[in-house]
Amino acid sequence: METIKVGLLGLGTVGTGVARIIKENQEDLFKKTGYHIEIKKVLVKNLNKKRNIELSEDIFTDNPLDVIMDKDIQVLIEVMGGIEETKKHIIDAINQGKHIVTANKDLIAISGQELFELADQKKCDLMYEAAVAGAIPIVRALKESLAADDIVEVMGILNGTTNYILSKMTQEGADFADVLKEAQELGYAEADPTSDVEGYDAARKTAILASIAFSSRVTFDDVNVEGITKISARDIAYAKDLGYVIKLLGVAKRENGQIEVRVNPTFIPNNHPLAAVNGVYNAVFVKGKALGDAMFYGRGAGELPTASAVMGDVVEVLRNIRSNSNGRIGCTCYHDKNIKDINDIVSKSYIRLLAKDEPGVLAGVTRILGENNVSVESIIQRGGRSAGCEDCATGEAEVVLVTHTVRHEQLQKATKEIGKLAQVARVYNIVRVEEGGK
Ligand SMILES: NC(=O)C1=CN([C@@H]2O[C@H](COP(=O)(O)OP(=O)(O)OC[C@H]3O[C@@H](n4cnc5c(N)ncnc54)[C@H](OP(=O)(O)O)[C@@H]3O)[C@@H](O)[C@H]2O)C=CC1
Ligand SMILES: N[C@@H](CC=O)C(=O)O
Numbered sequence: 001m002e003t004i005k006v007g008l009l010g011l012g013t014v015g016t017g018v019a020r021i022i023k024e025n026q027e028d029l030f031k032k033t034g035y036h037i038e039i040k041k042v043l044v045k046n047l048n049k050k051r052n053i054e055l056s057e058d059i060f061t062d063n064p065l066d067v068i069m070d071k072d073i074q075v076l077i078e079v080m081g082g083i084e085e086t087k088k089h090i091i092d093a094i095n096q097g098k099h100i101v102t103a104n105k106d107l108i109a110i111s112g113q114e115l116f117e118l119a120d121q122k123k124c125d126l127m128y129e130a131a132v133a134g135a136i137p138i139v140r141a142l143k144e145s146l147a148a149d150d151i152v153e154v155m156g157i158l159n160g161t162t163n164y165i166l167s168k169m170t171q172e173g174a175d176f177a178d179v180l181k182e183a184q185e186l187g188y189a190e191a192d193p194t195s196d197v198e199g200y201d202a203a204r205k206t207a208i209l210a211s212i213a214f215s216s217r218v219t220f221d222d223v224n225v226e227g228i229t230k231i232s233a234r235d236i237a238y239a240k241d242l243g244y245v246i247k248l249l250g251v252a253k254r255e256n257g258q259i260e261v262r263v264n265p266t267f268i269p270n271n272h273p274l275a276a277v278n279g280v281y282n283a284v285f286v287k288g289k290a291l292g293d294a295m296f297y298g299r300g301a302g303e304l305p306t307a308s309a310v311m312g313d314v315v316e317v318l319r320n321i322r323s324n325s326n327g328r329i330g331c332t333c334y335h336d337k338n339i340k341d342i343n344d345i346v347s348k349s350y351i352r353l354l355a356k357d358e359p360g361v362l363a364g365v366t367r368i369l370g371e372n373n374v375s376v377e378s379i380i381q382r383g384g385r386s387a388g389c390e391d392c393a394t395g396e397a398e399v400v401l402v403t404h405t406v407r408h409e410q411l412q413k414a415t416k417e418i419g420k421l422a423q424v425a426r427v428y429n430i431v432r433v434e435e436g437g438k
């Protein structure tokens with residue numbers, strides 16, 4: 001029986017899932033690839049930590065070189081996370097002729113092109129299905145199944161942790177901090193969960209999807225990012241009243257040679273397919289000129305779902321080794337498209353503010369909006385604590401407006417002016433509103 005030796009960088013949530021699948025599915029993996037898979041070395045930080053899987057003690061190391069320089073290891077599975085140090089390990093491994101499977105969106109969203117160029121030169125595979133939307137096979141779908149199409153839009157819920165938080169806040173009235181803690185315990189969150197809640201993780205995934213979909217280099221820095229930390233129970237309640245749910249969306253659109261790429265909390269109509277995507281689930285919409293619309297749905301994080309995507313890549317690498325065709329699909333970023341300025345992005349918006357409950361206030365607010373060409377679709381005004389407005393002092397009310405579509409720049413200017421009105425105590429939040437449903 002021919003054996004392929006693999007090395008693991010990391011044995012945390014994802015690494016444990018990978019080792020579990022290798023152990024438990026050994027026979028099927030052999031039938032599918034023609035190889036027996038042996039984990040030869042595992043890099044961890046803490047050699048004394050108790051592991052959730054039984055592996056021979058002598059394969060553990062805390063020295064990266066033991067894995068990277070091991071000549072028997074043909075495939076390196078990188079599931080340790082991190083950027084600079086990890087990049088160096090991957091470069092060293094590719095220079096040794098090793099094929100790479102990684103779940104590391106942080107690294108791919110910044111240094112993908114450089115790593116692909118090196119992998120191309122060395123005829124090595126560099127695969128990263130798990131880096132975007134966990135178990136959902138979206139990278140392969142875009143790179144292979146939809147390669148002949150002209151993709152104009154990719155949009156979706158790309159972060160399991162924030163979707164878990166928003167779903168629990170919406171459905172159970174749960175507290176943000178409590179649910180984040182739960183998501184961490186379940187292994188969904190990043191080592192530093194700021195990446196999740198501030199939208200950086202979704203932004204990295206959106207950049208990767210945009211690069212593949214539009215064959216153009218889009219990096220993390222190109223993405224306009226806003227996370228969910230400003231979303232309160234009040235916003236969620238108003239969304240419900242207005243017929244929406246709030247989701248953190250990653251959006252990448254191509255139009256007139258420009259790419260719009262952003263991540264922001266969004267009001268989604270209740271009858272929109274993305275509104276039903278809850279908990280740790282992710283979903284990705286793809287719009288292609290030939291394809292029309294397609295939606296991909298599945299678990300976006302967690303031990304086994306993520307490991308499933310990693311191991312799918314490992315199977316592909318092994319099949320390539322068997323047919324001597326590694327490095328078949330490299331980087332396809334041959335266009336150099338402009339990134340749309342955030343000020344030019346157009347959408348409907350929700351605005352929530354605290355104002356004096358007296359005649360003329362709404363007229364003042366709508367006058368400013370009108371002067372800035374912002375037209376209003378609906379207004380709600382709720383006065384006092386009896387209406388649930390805990391911040392409302394006597395004689396104050398909460399005002400919620402939903403605008404028609406407006407350029408970002410105009411809306412920002414208008415809300416700044418509204419915030420300066422003597423009768424307006426505070427502009428709490430501005431959230432984009434997505435149109436369309438089923
Ligand atoms: N968790 C998830 O659902 C998903 C995670 N990912 C990505 O997968 C990667 C791994 O995530 P996850 O498994 O959750 O992370 P964990 O924090 O659970 O595991 C990280 C592992 O890497 C080891 N490690 C980290 N830094 C070093 C270092 N400097 N030197 C040696 N070993 C190190 C840790 O060692 P030790 O155990 O000793 O601490 C641990 O075993 C990340 O890139 C993440 O973004 C992608 C999709 C989903
Ligand atoms: N922290 C990430 C893990 C998967 O990419 C998430 O919550 O989606």
Ligand code: NA
Binds near residue numbers: 134
């Ligand atoms: Na995926």
